[in-house]
Amino acid sequence: MQRSAKTALVAAALTTAFALSGCADTSGGSGGSDDTLDIATLTKPQSLDPKVANGSALPFFQAVYDTLVKREPDGTYSPMLATEWAFDEAGTELTLTLRTGVKFQDGTAFDAEAVKANLERFKKGGGADATDLAAVTSIEVVDATHVKLVLAQPDPGLLFYLSDSAGLMASPAAFAKEEELKTKPVGTGPYRLDAAKTVVGTKWVYTRSPDYWGEKPPYGTVTMSVFDNETAIVNGLKTDQIDTALLQDVGQQVSMKSDPNVTTTDVNFDFQGILLFDRGGKVTPALGDARVRQALNHAVDRETMLSALRQGRGEVTAQVFGPETAAYDPALDTAYPHDPEKAKALLKEAGYEKGFKLRLPRVTAIVNDALAASLKSDLEKIGVELVWDAPDPAVLQKVFVNKEYSGMVMNMGLDTVDGIVLRTLVLPGTFNMFGTTDDTVKKLVGSVQAKPDAAEADLKALNEHLVEQGWYLPFYRMSYLLVSDKDVKATPQSGMAVPSIYNYSPA
Amino acid sequence: MSGTPAPRRGVPGRLLRHPLGLVSALVLGLIVLAVLLAPVLAAQGPGVSELRDSFRGPSGGHPFGFDSAGRDVLSRLLYGGRTTLGGAVLSVVVALTLGVPAGLAAGYYGRWFDGVASWVSDLIMALPAMVVLLASRAVLGSTAWVLMVVLGFLVAPAFFRLVRGIVVQVRGELYVDAARVSGLRDARIISRHVLIVVRGPIIIQIALVAGVAIGLQAGLEFLGIGSGDGAPTWGAMLNEAFQNIQRAPLLLLWPGLALGLSSGALVLLAAALRDVLEDRGGSTDRAVRRTAEAPVAPEPAAGDERAALLSVRGLAVAYTLPDGSDREVVHGVDLDVRPGEVVGLVGESGSGKTQTAFSVLGLLPEGGRVSRGSVLIEGQEVVGLSERRHRALRGDVVAYVPQEPMSNLDPAFTIGAQLVEPIRCKLGLSRKEAAARALELLRMVEIADPERAFRSYPHQISGGMAQRVLIAGAMSCEPRLLIADEPTTALDVRVQAEILALLRRLQRERDLGILLVTHNLGVVADLCDRVAVMREGRIVESGTAEQVLHAPADPYTRGLLDAVLDHVPARPAWRPRKATT
């Protein structure tokens, strides 16, 4: 009996081993094939209806839909569906000249009516980026190949938006069947969605569009696979099952950097820091005093944070304007050296010698254990008690609508256009929900908006003023790592964390 | 069944003598102690963070180094243990308070409450845990404690089902009925009789559930729905270490070790507790080995004449105790059974008569062995005989009729299948021939409807019929010697008489030798030619039935006789069945 049990066990083990090893190498994945590009990402689109396009999900749309303007990797604009564009003197009218002879994948012609229909739909569509077109009051069809966008006030970000989600053009014929558009996109783009091979939610498969109006797309097939974590992505990269991906986690970055079989490029897209919304002191009275905000800025040890939390991968900073903007001043990056004594002195001056309590919401995806603990202990050293509120799914509601918090740790994309930084971070709005401002800000913003083409000095002055006033508490600009297989060349994209779909080519 | 020697110590004492029990209790004890002494042992508070120190290796006062936030790993481990282990205790307490009383009530009273409670238990088990956890976090807050209370709620059905199952089984047992008849209140019955039976399995389950709770907490933390209040837990530490696995893989070690050791120790403790509560010696394996290794040379046959069928001389049986020492329970028994003779082996429970009978069969329980003496069956020495050759004697030379008819039939097979099996194996008959022979056997033991009995399962027949079936089974391969161990004790008086009559008939018709093990002198008077009286492992008196019964020489035999005359029902003490967990 012992014998039979033992033999059976061994037999079972052997069978399993044979069955498994016999087929191990059949599944190398399509990563090796030259004609296929396998992109891995953590972000998935809500649907493929262009009205909901935004952020890192943009490549899913770019494959099928062309934008009006193309944004090159370095951030310059070049023709795409619009071949020319021109603002009027006042900057409140933009006229676009459209490419002729382009047809949507369903055969509908691309023309001015299509542009009007798309832009109007996007503006009213309720997508996350819908407010990008807030300044556009009307869209006029001049003729079949010319469209005029009329603005309420000049918007320096408009071209950026038209090269981004707002500029995606879908066939107006498809708007009648909105539900279908979500899974059956119809654009003029370089690829078409292969609905049969696509598994919505996990894997999107695109094939080269045979009748693309532009240059022949470099890949016959592009797949975009969505994963829940970077561990799986890194394993896929190491085993050649994935061609390219952007890694945010610094540990995963380091493990890929040492891998000789891949090419890596640093991408500096996000900065991390506390946005101190409550400069009026409505929730936390102490924050109403600029000296307190300066004290907080002096209290955090940016250098140590960068080296400990991001393994030195990034650059410390105290400003929210990125290096691509006109307002950027390298000197401001080190405006607040780590100086607890000075911070304490500032607090004392402001009358908060005994400190105060600062309550911040915690989003675990952004504020990991180490960041939470280090901020808490840095502030503790100047007598400020930092209380982290437990993660809460409704945190956005509480922060942005109920205005319950005086600040929040965020990873913010570094916008490349000064005007967009102004709109999102400085002027009253989403990230300035308390609507704080002061005379200097008003004056400088006014003059910037009056003469957008010659605003560099004013922008620099504004940036310096904001840093000096401690409106924000930025820590550092973070480096992400764009990893690609040796046979894929991937170029980082200005204004986006992930490369545009056009930025990949066989190496 | 009688007389398996077991040293009666308290559960804790026996647990500490169990090697696995000792080690696991020690490990757990140390962990708990360290965690309780956290404020003394820890170098600093669990939240003290110095980012400059992040990922720094071990140094003076910080033997495990620092984590990603520059916190002392040892301090976090110690303080984290409070939340983790405390949470596990909380889960268990919640699960116990909900599950055990409900299980007791449902099992004991049954009816509607049982229906409702069982349904609710099924419902809880089918509830999607993730959804429940998320909802409770929203309502109650996302601290580790809330998590563990909810977990306790979710695992309560494990206790409920366990307790209910045992109680249902126990409720039907005679002793509770008896307690009912004698007018004990329900509360008293539950506390006196029922709780004692469920105690063991509950303790084991506690250890297992605590282990599960510890593991689950870590898992939830890993999935990002753990405690959100920043309290240090081993799960949170493990998760934090996992996030930095590329940079400092060693950080995984300590919380992983703490978790693994704790839950591992709990499982081992549960296993040891099970062994201890069920009297399974921890050292049975040693004993088994010794049985195999140490066949005792039979002593040279004594000068007297030895019976042709069964002859036992100087038989001693010893058990190996958990501590490795031996205890002899039978000390040199002499016994003879001639062909066609019925010999009674009489004595009280624990006198060694059953041990003697099992020695002949070669079926001593775990840990027992024949330590000396000689047993001849049809002239063949069986002491020291290999198991395989001894087995060859069983069934067709020497057969066995047990005491409890119901527990000696395999509940999973029909009567027919159980009768056919030995016939086919031992006699090599075809399926058809064997079935015919089984039916013939059933007829022989005077079963009214043999075909029906053949198709029945054990639970479908009466105790009397079961005993007939067992006799039929014993007779199936035409044995020459039948060893009947209290064959009538479990039966009511009328059936007893019938079974005795059956044995008598078989003995006469087939010239069968019978060794009848019994405490009942009435049975002896009815059936036996000769009698041996055993007491404390020795034969105190032997002779013809008439001699022993009418002129007992030993005062012990007289006492036994008096007991019969007084008609004191002599039942063995009820022993609880082991619960399956």
Added chain:
Amino acid sequence: MLTFIARRLAAGVFLLFVISLLAYLLLSIPDLDVARQLLGSGAGQAEVAAKNHELGLDRPVLAQYLDWLAHALRGDFGTSWFSGEDVTQALRNRLPVTASLMVSVTLITTVVSFLLGVWAGVRRGAVDRFVQVLGVVGYALPGFLVTLVIVLVFAVQLRWFPAIGYTGLTESASGWLSTIALPVLSLSIGSIAGVSQQVRGSVIEVLRQDYVRTLRARGLSPARIVFRHVLRNASAPALAVLGMQFVGLLGGAVLVEQIFGLPGIGSMTVSYTTRGDIPVIMALVVFTVIGVVLINLIVDILIGWLNPKARTS
């Protein structure tokens, strides 16, 4: 037998209704603010309100549930709020992945656990110690650690198996086998640890039964007694544990599917639940409960087959 199955199924359907209602109510408790999650932080109050209306979240919870139920009864589980997936289609895509895992793990667990458990229970001694230690180690090791090591060794280092992804059985049998091999291995270790202990315990338990001695007294061979009688009687409790293990595997699948990037329902569970994607979660709940009910039914039928006494009571 048929009435037993029918009664159990009816009870299961009732259970399904109650649980779906409970789940819906529970899901409505946390203020997950789905509309704002969808619209991003920049959206205004009016847009959020409009989105809530679009999703039907401005109605009373019970009305929402009844609406969901009405659709679900017609087999329409709606569309994911966050990814626009057709939920029925998504489940059709993902269920085979998780089912492959769970069925394979259960089969392997059954075979290996019974072999190990019987071996340990019958032989005791060193073999028993070994199996017990194996059980404890398998039980005590954190599952994700085991999984990570397995990926690193067999996929990343040795390249014997793919590290991520899933190939359907219908696409390529060998591809299917190679993609699920490591996930199945990862999941099997823990469940073998649990079930083999149970089998061992039951075997020891049964070996101590009176009828085993009686069978031995009839001269049957030990192998025959173990494989015919002990195994059958020990199977019932082990099966019950195996059934529970199967249900528990869903939890384990969450982790393994994430690490191996498998597009199953496990990896779906966490992200969709934490965001409050009610159409997806409700469908998952329904299928999980159906799974649990069916597994329990199968286990009960098997136990009834193994243990005639349970059949009648």
